[in-house]
Each structure stands twice: as structure tokens, then as C-alpha cells.
Amino acid sequence: MPPQPTHCAICSSPFIPGQRYLIDWWGNVFCEKHLQEYPTCSACRRLVCQRLTGGGVTYPDGRLMCQRCRATAVDTKQQAKPVVEAIAPQLYQWGLRFNGLILKIAVEDGLTIAQHHGQIDPNSRGQLLGYIGRTTERRGNQERRIVNGITVLSGLPQEFFEGTVVHELGHAWLYLAKVDNLPRWQEEGFCNLLAYIYHKERPTPEARWEVKRLEDDPDPIYGEGFRRVRALFKKHGFGKALNYTFYNRCFPPE
Ligand SMILES: [Zn+2]
Ligand SMILES: [Zn+2]
Ligand SMILES: [Zn+2]
Known part of the structure; x- marks a missing residue:
């Protein structure tokens, strides 16, 4: 058992017995x-x-x-670039391929992101954390999809920023794989599952905090949806569930 705390970490006053x-x-x-x-x-x-x-x-x-x-906040494109370039190979390792992804990163403050609200996919309730740029080119009946960049909210501490990038790459993967008709809890839940796996593999307190945040999120889409998708991918195995999704354009049954 940890030793009984004796002093307040904020005001240093000693705790008296029975004090909350x-x-x-x-x-x-x-x-x-x-x-x-x-x-x-x-x-x-x-x-x-x-x-x-x-x-x-x-x-x-x-x-x-x-x-x-x-201290670790990512404020500029220049800061973001090497971080993002280190993340992408990890996702390839998990079996996610991104045919048509232009890995261009932008960071925008909350006010600018809010102005783009009409075209974006809000990644969290209350606060828009990021979005991807999507284009579809049509030639005859050929359709080619491109993700021409990822935009992330500026000023996030690095671990949070990285999780947000991974989340957005999840949307990019689903879009490029033409997995178009997932219910929202499945799409956001999947993107959060990727962020969760990413944080889970890292040993820092900040990464553990991000894991905890996802595990405890009460939101029906981002929290409950994530936990349902996690159970589903666990049941089938991550690689198999991903393959199933790619070929069937929907998730395997729960
Ligand atoms: Zn105190
Ligand atoms: Zn999202
Ligand atoms: Zn803080």
C-alpha cells in the first residue's frame, strides 16, 4: 500500500486525520x-x-x-511532420495500407477548425480535433479516391496529437477502402480503437493516460462505440477483422 499522504500537493498544508x-x-x-x-x-x-x-x-x-x-505541444506543421512520418509505418505494420493517401499534415487552431465545420468530421464531442481532406476523381465509371492531407488541432501535447493523427488515419483508411456505410459508432469506434492500440504499445505515463481516457469515455459514440468495436475486433482477431472489413466493406458480426 502506498504511504498515507501527509501534505497537500497544492497548498502543502498537513492533512488532519479524517480530512477528505x-x-x-x-x-x-x-x-x-x-x-x-x-x-x-x-x-x-x-x-x-x-x-x-x-x-x-x-x-x-x-x-x-x-x-x-x-512542453510537448505541437503548434506548427514543421513540428508535426516528423511525428506523423514516424506514425505511418506503425499502421502499415498492423496491416493498414493507404493507397491514395498524400501524407500532408496541417495544424490549425480551434477557431479556424470551427470555421471548416461544415466539411469536417468532428472527432470528439465539443472539440473538433481533426479532419481529413477527401477527393473523389471520376473518369467514366472509374472512381479514384484520394486523401490529400490531415489537419489536426494545434497545441495538443504530443501524445494526444499522435493519437489524433492515428484516429484521422483510421478515417482515411476507411474512406480509401470505400467502407462507406458504417454506423457512426462503428466508424468513430474503429478510429479510436487504432488510437487506443497505438497508445497501449507505448510505455509513457502520457500514453497510459490516453488509454485511460478512451477506456473511461462515457460518450455513446466515441466511448461506448469504441469499446464495442474493440470487443468485436478482439473476438475475430485484429488482422482478420480488418481483412473482413476491407473485402466486405462492413465489420464482421458482433
Ligand atoms: Zn491544499
Ligand atoms: Zn473521427
Ligand atoms: Zn495538462
Whole structure:
């Protein structure tokens, strides 16, 4: 058993026996009252204060980002490029092929992304995390599909950014494979399953946090849908389920 905490991680005051205290996912123990005093980081959910996060910043689109998350934040295309180029080979390893994908990455702030709302696929409730550019070229009755880039919300800490890229690559794969008629919970659930597998293979606390976030997400589409798709792909085996999806343009039965 971990030792009984003696002091608040935020205000340093000693805990008196019987006092209620809270523990966040990162193991910080603090007085219950601080929950009302400090806002939470939009990425890691830590209370944003000097002691836990070194403070934080509010982006023009309203998101609060703590300084710990800021330390790895991906703000520019130049920062994003090598990260994305390292991700793609992993997906190939899982059996995902992207015939027609132009791996061009853009990062946009929340305000710009919101302006594009009409054409985009929102990847999370409340906050649009990313979208892919799709084009279909027709010559006679030949149809050729192209994904001409991925756009991700700027300022996400790197692990969150990577998961978002993987999620969007999931949409790209489904589109290029012409898997068009999945119910929404299946499409978003599949994209989140890919992000989940990605994070799960990585040993950092940030990756474990992203895994936890997906596992605990109460959203009927992104959370419940993900867990159903995970069970389905587990039942059939990931590679088999993926093959089935590719050839039948739908998921195997639950
Ligand atoms: Zn305290
Ligand atoms: Zn944070
Ligand atoms: Zn999505």
C-alpha cells in the first residue's frame, strides 16, 4: 500500500486525520477545496496551478493548456511532420495500407477548425480535433479516391496529437477502402480503437493516460462505440477483422 499522504500537493498544508482529500489520475493528493479554486487542463485534466503544472495558458479558442502539456505541444506543421512520418509505418505494420493517401499534415487552431465545420468530421464531442481532406476523381465509371492531407488541432501535447493523427488515419483508411456505410459508432469506434492500440504499445505515463481516457469515455459514440468495436475486433482477431472489413466493406458480426 502506498504511504498515507501527509501534505497537500497544492497548498502543502498537513492533512488532519479524517480530512477528505482527492487524488488525481497522476497521483497528486490535494485538499478537496482546490477543485473549486483551480480549473483543469483540457488535455491532462490536472488542476492548473503553480505547484502541479507550473501554471498554464489559455489558447485563443478558449482551451486551457497546462505548462506540462505545453512542453510537448505541437503548434506548427514543421513540428508535426516528423511525428506523423514516424506514425505511418506503425499502421502499415498492423496491416493498414493507404493507397491514395498524400501524407500532408496541417495544424490549425480551434477557431479556424470551427470555421471548416461544415466539411469536417468532428472527432470528439465539443472539440473538433481533426479532419481529413477527401477527393473523389471520376473518369467514366472509374472512381479514384484520394486523401490529400490531415489537419489536426494545434497545441495538443504530443501524445494526444499522435493519437489524433492515428484516429484521422483510421478515417482515411476507411474512406480509401470505400467502407462507406458504417454506423457512426462503428466508424468513430474503429478510429479510436487504432488510437487506443497505438497508445497501449507505448510505455509513457502520457500514453497510459490516453488509454485511460478512451477506456473511461462515457460518450455513446466515441466511448461506448469504441469499446464495442474493440470487443468485436478482439473476438475475430485484429488482422482478420480488418481483412473482413476491407473485402466486405462492413465489420464482421458482433
Ligand atoms: Zn491544499
Ligand atoms: Zn495538462
Ligand atoms: Zn473521427
